[in-house]
Amino acid sequence: MKSEFDPAGPSVPPEPVPARDRDLRLIRTFMLGLFLFAVVYALYFARDFFMPIVLAFLLALMLTPIVRFLRKRRVPEALSATLLVFMSMAAIGTTGYFLSGPVVELVNDAPAIGRRLTERLEEVRRPFERFMEVSRQVDEAAETTSEPDVQRVVVSQPGIVSRAAGNLLSGSTTAAITFVLSLFLLASGTMFYEKIVQSFTKLSEKKRALRVVYDVEREISRYLLTVAAINTCLGIAVGTGLWALGMPMPFVFGVAAGLLNFLPYVGAAITIILVAVLSIVSFDSLAYALVPPAFVLMCNILEGNFINPLIVGRRLEINAVAIFIAVAFWSWLWGFVGALIAVPLLVVIKVFCDHFESLSHVGNFLSAQQTAEEEEESKEEAQHVTP
Template identity: 45%
Template sequence: MDVGPVEAKTANGRLHLSKLVSASIIGIFAILLIGALYFARTFFLPVMLALLITLTFSPLVRYLRRHGIPSVVSAIMIVLAMFAVFGAAAYYLADPVSQVIADAPAVAQRLEERFAPLREPLRKIMSASAQLEQIAAAVSPATERVVVAQPGLAAWAADTLGGLGATLGVTLVLVVFLLSSGDLFLHKLVRILPTYSDKKRSVRVVHDVEFEVSRYLLTITAINICFGAAVAFAMAVLGMPNALLWGAAATVLNFIPYVGAAIGTGTALIAGLITYGSIGLALLPPAAYLLFHTLESAFITPLVLGRRLELNVVVIFVSLAFWSWIWGIVGALIAVPILVVVKVFCDSFPGLANVGEFLSGNNFTVEPAADQDTAAVEN
């Protein structure tokens, strides 16, 4: 029977779809997956964060288990340590953040005074925009305008911090369960694979991904903390208010390549214009921020991490835009770690080597690590 160009039956009776139909199915699946990630982000975001944290600390949990400490105990210790760090950060930053929110109206007033020479051009632009709106309203008078009341700065900050706190709480609970399970999922995967070579490869891929992601995230976190400390010290020396808050913000923003540095430098420039009376002094905070970022990104990070996990700049920007749209601020923070996981995974499979090379920012091919942990397969 002729089943047409869309599908055909092979000799063993199985249905074979044409390339067009297969591509259409994959495209529909991708659209549905993106929609699920966007609309169910309250579910997927803690799961993704928990998986990244689990990949980061799994080598440590395995090391402690080999030295007689159960996975449950080490998982609880790690989560308690993370909770203590976040709790201490929230405690020490609560007053500076509250002060910034309280001073927001005064800061806006000072900004308006600083940029008074630009008031007239902006007024003309706003007047022209209002005239265009009047013309549009005259053309379509039946159109009704709906104005949505926006929440204030304090309400927005409270909602944002509350959402982040809830996400972090769910994430830490998931981390406890995932780290406590140890190599349970890996052992189940090994048991269901048919051949010994597949079992060895699965163990190697999982351990490679865990090691590379753990090394990357822990190293980047340490570098960013040092960067934030340097920025805080520089801001304190320059007499900027809330130096501790500057350091914390610099640490978090440095997880976002390129964009974070631009936001930090621009914010430092605005704060300098508000704090100092002269343009020369106002340029010192952004200059210090940019200097430390240049030293970190051009020298320290490449020296410490090497070029094994260097990523394509265009792919980084696309990933930042995508995950920021899907999951907001947290999505922007984990966009690059997700790319690192995908790249390490692709580098471990010859069939996905082209994808790994596309994600790479260098001109050499990363060879998969030698076979290891064979004993885990035999167990």
């Protein structure tokens, strides 16, 4: 019988969740937290093992479209993979060789550059001199009032030569493992796809798994190759423009602009600051010294707001909060290399999550804000999957 005041009738209270189900949920959440903690722990302390593997997979994904294109022209996958990997090694080695001289010179001239920059920014620095003087007096007072019998313990650190030799050996080992593993991945062809299909029993599950794997691989490969090409063109444009403006070491800043552009927002800011510092100490006119960093800023604005969205598209854009969190996390985990691969790994995770309904909320969180028309276009693109 319906209530007089409630036309819909008396509401039915929700059924209580059994205590066993609540305990199972808590256990699953706790186990998931332990698993994530163990993964982060392993990635941090076993970085020398995991870093070249991740780099190799990203490099193989980036070069896969070229291998597929050459395979359609009857070029064997083993031959094309070998040529591409050796060409990549030669390009990186040649760039590193030409960069070594200017970078060493820049490091040796760092004290002189610092003094020159201090002199040029003397007018900006004067308002802060009083504050620095007060801070110095406070430090001296704290030292004089401290206990005289307190001894300072200084932990000796390894020398610069030892650290440089260790870093060179570690970097060479990582590069060797990366290139060799990427060569095997590219030369293996469709072996991994066949293994994935063989792990399912039903034909419908095999088709779905193959469709998802091919779509994820296709989108990620296209994204990585396109972004790498765009960043290379950006580096060439920045280096050529700085050379035309009379900046010293334009090749170094061109490479830095292309490499650091894998870090959205942060990389462009670092490049502009570096160019501004060297420009201020290199040119007599302070007004003309602002032209090179303004040129780099203009190039990054054109690339980030027009060229990249036009070529790559907006479906794979990541929101700024997720980018900053990822860059901070991976830079803490693996240093500079981790910061460079943070955004590509985010794109990999987003594309993977978009293909599974249970993980769609994660992909939605990572994606950037889109208009209604862009969301409709993204759905249409996601539906047109070609295995």
